Amino acid sequence: MTHLAGHRPPDVPAGPPGAPVVEIQDLVRHFTSRRLTGRGIEKSVVRAVDGVSLSVGKGETFGIVGESGCGKTTLARIVLGLLSPSAGRVLVDGVDLAAVRGASLRSLRPRVQAVFQDPYSSLDPRMRVGRAIGEVVAYHHRAWDRARIRARTTELIEMVGLDSSKADAYPGQLSGGQRQRIGIAKAFATDPELVVADEPVSALDVSVQAQVINLLMDLQAENGVSYLVIGHGLAAMEHICDRIGVLYLGKLVEVGPASVVLSAPRHHYTAALVESAPGDGRRELSVLTGEPASARAVPSGCRFRTRCAAAQARCADDEPSLAELGPGHSAACFYPRLAPNG
Amino acid sequence: MTPDPGARGASPLLAVRALRVSQERPGGGRRDLVREVSFEVGRGEIVCVVGESGSGKSLSVKAVMGLLGDGGPLHVAGDIEFDGRDLPELTIEQRRALRGRDIAMVFQEPLANLDPVMRIGAQVAECVRRVEPQRPRQAMPRVLELLRHVGLPDVQRVARCYPHELSGGMCQRVMIAMALAARPKLLIADEPTSALDVTVQAQILDLLTRMRDDEGMSILLVTHDLSVAAAIADSVIVMYAGRTAEVTPTSELFGRARHPYTAALLRSLPQRGRAAGKSGRLVAIGGTVPEPGQMPPGCAFAPRCDQAIDRCSQHDPPLEWSGGSAVACWVATGGEQP
Numbered sequence: 001m002t003h004l005a006g007h008r009p010p011d012v013p014a015g016p017p018g019a020p021v022v023e024i025q026d027l028v029r030h031f032t033s034r035r036l037t038g039r040g041i042e043k044s045v046v047r048a049v050d051g052v053s054l055s056v057g058k059g060e061t062f063g064i065v066g067e068s069g070c071g072k073t074t075l076a077r078i079v080l081g082l083l084s085p086s087a088g089r090v091l092v093d094g095v096d097l098a099a100v101r102g103a104s105l106r107s108l109r110p111r112v113q114a115v116f117q118d119p120y121s122s123l124d125p126r127m128r129v130g131r132a133i134g135e136v137v138a139y140h141h142r143a144w145d146r147a148r149i150r151a152r153t154t155e156l157i158e159m160v161g162l163d164s165s166k167a168d169a170y171p172g173q174l175s176g177g178q179r180q181r182i183g184i185a186k187a188f189a190t191d192p193e194l195v196v197a198d199e200p201v202s203a204l205d206v207s208v209q210a211q212v213i214n215l216l217m218d219l220q221a222e223n224g225v226s227y228l229v230i231g232h233g234l235a236a237m238e239h240i241c242d243r244i245g246v247l248y249l250g251k252l253v254e255v256g257p258a259s260v261v262l263s264a265p266r267h268h269y270t271a272a273l274v275e276s277a278p279g280d281g282r283r284e285l286s287v288l289t290g291e292p293a294s295a296r297a298v299p300s301g302c303r304f305r306t307r308c309a310a311a312q313a314r315c316a317d318d319e320p321s322l323a324e325l326g327p328g329h330s331a332a333c334f335y336p337r338l339a340p341n342g
Numbered sequence: 343m344t345p346d347p348g349a350r351g352a353s354p355l356l357a358v359r360a361l362r363v364s365q366e367r368p369g370g371g372r373r374d375l376v377r378e379v380s381f382e383v384g385r386g387e388i389v390c391v392v393g394e395s396g397s398g399k400s401l402s403v404k405a406v407m408g409l410l411g412d413g414g415p416l417h418v419a420g421d422i423e424f425d426g427r428d429l430p431e432l433t434i435e436q437r438r439a440l441r442g443r444d445i446a447m448v449f450q451e452p453l454a455n456l457d458p459v460m461r462i463g464a465q466v467a468e469c470v471r472r473v474e475p476q477r478p479r480q481a482m483p484r485v486l487e488l489l490r491h492v493g494l495p496d497v498q499r500v501a502r503c504y505p506h507e508l509s510g511g512m513c514q515r516v517m518i519a520m521a522l523a524a525r526p527k528l529l530i531a532d533e534p535t536s537a538l539d540v541t542v543q544a545q546i547l548d549l550l551t552r553m554r555d556d557e558g559m560s561i562l563l564v565t566h567d568l569s570v571a572a573a574i575a576d577s578v579i580v581m582y583a584g585r586t587a588e589v590t591p592t593s594e595l596f597g598r599a600r601h602p603y604t605a606a607l608l609r610s611l612p613q614r615g616r617a618a619g620k621s622g623r624l625v626a627i628g629g630t631v632p633e634p635g636q637m638p639p640g641c642a643f644a645p646r647c648d649q650a651i652d653r654c655s656q657h658d659p660p661l662e663w664s665g666g667s668a669v670a671c672w673v674a675t676g677g678e679q680p
Contacts, residue, residue: 067539067540067541067542068510068539175630175631176395177630178630205394205395205396205630205631206394206566206567206568206607206610206611207394207603207606207607207610207627207631207646208626208627208630208631209610210610210611210612210624210625210626210627211626211627211628213612213624213626214623214624214626217623232539232540233612234540234614235611235612235613235614236612238612238614239612239613239624262614263614272541273540273541275544276540276541276543276544277540277544277569277614278543278544278547278567278569278570278572278573278574288541288544288545289545
């Protein structure tokens with residue numbers, strides 16, 4: 001296997017030691033939509049991401065969990081630079097993504113790469129996968145000749161656990177798990193510092209999900225890459241993540257070490273999420289009533305109060321902010337659940 | 343090879359034996375997409391069919407429903423006995439009369455199965471009027487009762503909505519209300535919660551369990567998620583590569599799975615709270631699920647199985663029944679000669 005750090009172009013300075021690879025500060029993204037109704041054109045604002053701050057350290061895996069519509073994919077797209085924020089900043093190695101243009105943006109972009117949910121729709125069906133990876137290698141290393149690009153491509157394909165002969169295959173000739181491995185090889189072709197993975201295993205067969213999870217963790221152990229993982233399978237998230245942030249209607253409601261957040265949640269929404277997931281052999285499902293409120297009409301005060309059994313009058317008037325309740329563990333709730341053992 | 347008749351007392355509501363779905367090949371001959379699928383659904387029982395994509399789980403239940411079409415490219419063989427009647431023997435009209443009355447079905451994508459330009463109330467009314475012919479207006483009380491029954495709030499308003507005005511979870515409740523219109527004996531649900539969020543999934547699973555408890559309805563649930571099966575099923579049918587690998591009571595599934603595929607699948611799942619944080623590598627199953635055209639000889643799981651013996655790659659093991667459970671594995675059954 002390879003040590004990818006050795007391929008980093010010398011003109012790109014590394015961040016200060018210990019500094020976060022990515023820092024997200026008060027990120028906001030609103031979408032305005034217009035709808036034609038009987039009363040004319042109605043404008044509404046979707047508050048997809050509504051003030052999120054987090055940082056991902058070097059070699060760390062930060063997981064974001066939440067239901068559909070909570071803004072997790074919008075957040076990922078902003079970090080990847082595919083969407084611009086309405087307010088707030090995303091700092092990659094201390095540099096604001098939105099503030100740079102041209103050559104400096106081109107040198108910054110390869111440091112953040114993406115692994116998508118469905119590798120079939122992110123690969124060109126009529127391009128051999130070796131060429132798809134080679135294109136990224138060639139773009140990243142402009143000075144390299146063909147033989148060197150080919151050698152690096154082969155190296156990447158073997159790094160993700162595939163036979164180098166697979167370079168000649170078309171995406172349709174590979175299984176879902178193999179395609180996701182190609183997607184991962186493509187992401188690592190630019191020697192990234194952060195890989196944003198949006199539901200990286202949920203489109204795969206159950207019996208190959210573990211293979212891909214192992215691969216992602218092996219690559220991190222070898223290269224010290226950081227991950228921002230978005231997912232909904234809580235057991236898998238607890239397994240791969242160091243820290244987890246729970247997103248509800250565009251805001252983080254709880255952040256902390258993965259095992260602590262999921263085994264001793266302090267926010268009532270996290271607790272409901274954990275209890276709703278059917279576990280092994282557990283038969284009584286705790287049922288949260290109601291649907292997630294819409295990001296078009298965010299409730300006043302605490303946005304979870306409309307579904308929360310512990311809500312009090314104050315929850316409708318004031319909005320709680322994240323407050324530290326334990327080491328590295330914070331929740332945004334006026335009446336948090338008790339910590340176990342006092 | 344057939345389920346043990348003495349094991350469950352009263353005759354089961356649905357008994358499927360040696361079901362085979364094959365596809366006509368252009369050059370002549372057939373290839374099997376589903377073979378040797380056998381299981382039973384008792385009255386008031388919730389049975390889950392669990393399998394990965396391509397395992398034949400959806401095809402099997404569609405064959406049971408008679409939805410694969412007659413004279414099409416797919417050929418169905420085997421015994422399907424429902425409530426004492428032999429389904430393949432029925433005429434097309436008789437089967438059609440059965441569907442939506444005694445057997446109802448709920449699909450994965452509720453939005454794709456509702457008419458986008460018809461109000462919810464009118465769609466549910468169609469189902470009600472099919473069972474008890476009456477004017478649309480007369481059907482409304484029953485429509486509202488059904489919508490209330492599946493836990494929808496503000497049913498008057500919901501009945502006037504179009505599908506796109508409701509959330510996915512609410513649409514799935516509407517689908518279940520439509521399926522319940524005829525008070526079916528058997529509800530077949532194909533991945534009913536896979537498109538939904540976990541908190542909404544928990545609500546729908548709770549609703550299905552309540553339907554069984556209150557009305558004694560039998561439910562055949564298809565899912566790829568073992569934890570969903572564990573949460574609500576009485577017994578589980580594990581399918582792999584178009585075959586039944588194992589049939590087992592849910593209580594035996596964890597810890598006492600007999601088929602190496604079931605055991606390996608359970609082992610490969612990340613466990614909540616097993617260890618703090620990054621708990622090392624998962625026990626992955628190597629290789630991939632075989633394609634229908636490239637089935638290995640012998641047992642289809644043998645190339646990925648860590649317990650495989652010589653015979654596994656030569657002869658396909660039969661499904662051996664004992665009591666209410668069954669397994670198709672040479673190693674698990676102690677391997678007497680074929």
